[in-house]
Amino acid sequence: MSTPVPPVPQSPLGPALAARLKRTADGLVPAIAQQYDTGEVLMLGWMDDEALHRTLTTGRCTYWSRSRGEYWVKGDTSGHVQAxxxxxxxCDGDTILVKVDQTGAACHTGERTCFDADVLPLGLPRTDGK
Structure with a gap:
């Protein structure tokens, strides 16, 4: 007698789209937010099927907060909305690109993007002796 397999929760995305996503072990997919008209990379957040579904149906970016363990809609508390x-x-289904019209800062530090405060130098010497 075989052990019954628990049913897989049905994705709100529908079977075709859900099957295309390659998730981390905790069910998340990285989501890059990019300013739609300039190409500026604003931030990286995490989405599960429900967060992506909410993003697609509401027109507002919804992410899963790994630190708080809850969904958050960008701009609900700060006013810095991502439309x-x-x-x-x-191509691999393991990263989502969301082109948005960002109002205000995208970064929780108050900066426009999460990627302009700590630019790393190019041409560093190798440390492996090669």
Whole structure:
């Protein structure tokens, strides 16, 4: 007698889209937010099926907060809203690109983007002796 397999929760995305996503072990997919008209990379957040579904149906970016263990809609508390212009999957289905119209800062530090405060130098010497 075989052990019954628990049913897989049905994704709110529908079977075709849900099957395309490659998730981390905790069910998340990285989501890059990019300013739609300039190409500026704003931030990286995490989405599960429900967060992506909410993003697609509401036109506002919804993420899963790994630190708080809850969904958050960008701008609900700060007013720095991300209005969704388009959503795409990369060729492997393991990264989501959300093109947005960002109002105000995207970074929780108050900066426009999460990637302009700590630019790393190029051309560092190798440390492996080669």
């Amino acid at each position: 969704v212009k388009s959503v795409a999957l990369d």
